[in-house]
Amino acid sequence: MGRGVADRRAASRHPALATTGASGPEARVVVLRAANRSLSTVTIYTDLRSAKINDLKMEPCASLLIWEQKTKLQIRLRVHVEITSGNAVAEPWRRVPNAARKVYGNHPAPGTIIDQPEHLTSEANREAFAVLTCRIIEIETLYLGQNLHRRAKFCVDSNWMGSWLAP
Numbered sequence: 522m523g524r525g526v527a528d529r530r531a532a533s534r535h536p537a538l539a540t541t542g543a544s545g546p547e548a549r550v551v552v553l554r555a556a557n558r559s560l561s562t563v564t565i566y567t568d569l570r571s572a573k574i575n576d577l578k579m580e581p582c583a584s585l586l587i588w589e590q591k592t593k594l595q596i597r598l599r600v601h602v603e604i605t606s607g608n609a610v611a612e613p614w615r616r617v618p619n620a621a622r623k624v625y626g627n628h629p630a631p632g633t634i635i636d637q638p639e640h641l642t643s644e645a646n647r648e649a650f651a652v653l654t655c656r657i658i659e660i661e662t663l664y665l666g667q668n669l670h671r672r673a674k675f676c677v678d679s680n681w682m683g684s685w686l687a688p
């Protein structure tokens with residue numbers, strides 16, 4: 522996961538974040554912004570007005586999915602997501618480059634029906650900036666070998682001791 526933060530070309534840079542929405546499961550691609558091994562967390566930035574925020578307020582348990590083609594590894598993370606915004610995100614907001622800040626100030630809000638794609642204005646708006654801190658509860662990996670597939674599970678509850686699973 523650390524590689525995903527540092528290397529824009531790493532597969533783990535762009536995991537799919539799946540949440541439980543009012544109408545069922547919802548998955549979308551996000552960018553991994555930080556990973557902290559000792560806290561077992563990964564961080565995502567988003568717009569506070571986006572649909573995933575409502576999903577996560579209703580159900581903070583979510584899933585992150587990565588397919589590492591190079592290593593033939595599927596990585597599934599079960600996470601518990603904490604949403605932070607306002608003054609508490611002043612520090613990460615400072616680190617967002619000026620040009621990228623506009624992404625968090627689109628008008629109208631994400632998901633609103635618009636007449637044309639051009640009918641959108643963007644102005645940096647810290648009030649719309651949210652940090653999703655995803656605490657990892659469980660990691661499941663699946664390696665598709667030529668002769669043998671290997672599936673393993675690692676849980677925070679067992680101090681990250683791994684168990685093999687039938688693939």
Ligand SMILES: Cc1cc2nc3c(=O)[nH]c(=O)nc-3n(C[C@H](O)[C@H](O)[C@H](O)COP(=O)(O)O)c2cc1C
Binds near residue numbers: 549550571573631
């Ligand atoms: C390559 C790529 C990276 C993306 N990164 C993010 C991101 O870091 N944060 C985010 O909120 N949306 C990101 N998106 C957009 C989401 O996939 C999604 O369309 C948007 O957040 C709205 O999702 P929602 O309506 O389910 O909340 C990215 C999309 C792509 C294609």
